[in-house]
Amino acid sequence: MAFRLTPHERGFYPLFTRAAENIAAAADLLAELVAAEPAARAELAARVKDAEHTGDEVTHEIMVKLNRTFVTPFDREDIYRLASSLDDVLDEMEEAADRIVLYRIDALPKGVAQQVGVLQRAAAATAEAMPKLEKMAKLREYWIHVNSLEDEADALYRDLLGDLLAPAEGTTPLDVLTVLKHKEIVEILENAADAFETVANTVESIAVKES
Amino acid sequence: MAFRLTPHERGFYPLFTRAAENIAAAADLLAELVAAEPAARAELAARVKDAEHTGDEVTHEIMVKLNRTFVTPFDREDIYRLASSLDDVLDEMEEAADRIVLYRIDALPKGVAQQVGVLQRAAAATAEAMPKLEKMAKLREYWIHVNSLEDEADALYRDLLGDLLAPAEGTTPLDVLTVLKHKEIVEILENAADAFETVANTVESIAVKES
């Protein structure tokens, strides 16, 4: 076309994609970390921290662009929400990595690796969905998928809480300080799963308005 | 009718009323649950869970309608907030019911029944207020009432925390794992009371704008 009266800023899409790919890389590092020997974890946590810094830069870039762009490709408020919720995901994952090292946790409950596995799948689905935002195509299966992953995360979380606070008869109970540490880790991982769902819900609400 | 210049979608009001009536039913079930023998609680928690599913469906119906309606009876953002905050109330109540069963809690602190009693009163007030949204009449006493119930809930919550973490001299202290479990329950119930206040604050802000 010769000219455009509404010069939609398309530069947001690559930024959202970069944010999500960075999250996927961080989720893989977190999976390595929970599978690693305690002595190997500090270095992996430092790399998750680096990914969080990268994420902060992308978020900042989106916010600056948002404040300077007159006509945005979709609602300003939705761009803000999407960027914030992607940022939240990485904050939670970084916090989980950091606390595992800080608390000098030795053996983690088995369910923790499963929680992180769900996060990896949610991260991969999110990274795949972001480039589709521009054409608003095939996003429906993405948010349905992430919502079902969140249900899976909820069930894992609930089982972990039960094991920690009301261990089955015959199992050796952990000392209460260890319960406190483990509980905090599983809660932070659950927050990360919730944050992925918030990302998906934001995408859904954007897509429905555009349809 | 031939045509309408402002085709206000009135269908939101019955949905908000249904959401609030469902919450009131769930609050009554929760009251039954905390008064029941431990063995009878799982079945009641399952019924609270059912109510939560019903609530999710109503929330979803509101959101779909919101995205498809061009002229809404009040601010889109306020409709979104009202639906979300009603949804939050029920999520908290369901979580409280679930955790009491999951943690195999035996005797609950007495204050817990009082917390749930406040929730029942807040739920009844909310269910009564929703049908009045259409005419924006007599809502003032509703939000003042819910705010005072929240103050009552705060005081109960604070007393419960004090009893749990700094029990009076001469009382037998609970073991710390039990403290952890009870603390989580009373916190979730406090979140439910806060969520009712958020509903009331949203209604207040809608009513003030319309006045």
Added chain:
Amino acid sequence: MAFRLTPHERGFYPLFTRAAENIAAAADLLAELVAAEPAARAELAARVKDAEHTGDEVTHEIMVKLNRTFVTPFDREDIYRLASSLDDVLDEMEEAADRIVLYRIDALPKGVAQQVGVLQRAAAATAEAMPKLEKMAKLREYWIHVNSLEDEADALYRDLLGDLLAPAEGTTPLDVLTVLKHKEIVEILENAADAFETVANTVESIAVKES
């Protein structure tokens, strides 16, 4: 001037200034409280509570004015966010003061006084920034300053968590109930630091839009 086409309501600025000055006064009281003998704390906590009531009144005044003002000096949503986030700061500080007394905490970890010191500095910076909102001048250094204070608060918080949950070899560990109490206090103080950052981020987003 004879008339104004855009009758901007300027009365918001003094209200934001009052809110922030009240917060600064409360932060000073909180610093006194954590430095005081346990027996002297209840009276100081009561004065923090008074400050919180004063803050609630200012917040309410802002919200009423917001709902009644047709042309606001900046985005309605931003005024709402700024007022709410100032309110949140004081709620957290009041809760910290209250819990220290309620839990009959004796010796607080040293880092707690440092956390409160950071809050005092953030409060002073916020009180100094609010009057500059009208001319939108020299706000950039304010939000950069508060963001760096938040980093400082994060580091203190993290160290405190480490000391509480994974005390260094050779130190006498606290009993777990005391760990629970201290952990709650340091978390609430961290929430207060986060709330100051939310205030600063809101100011940033307002200033960038206006520039």
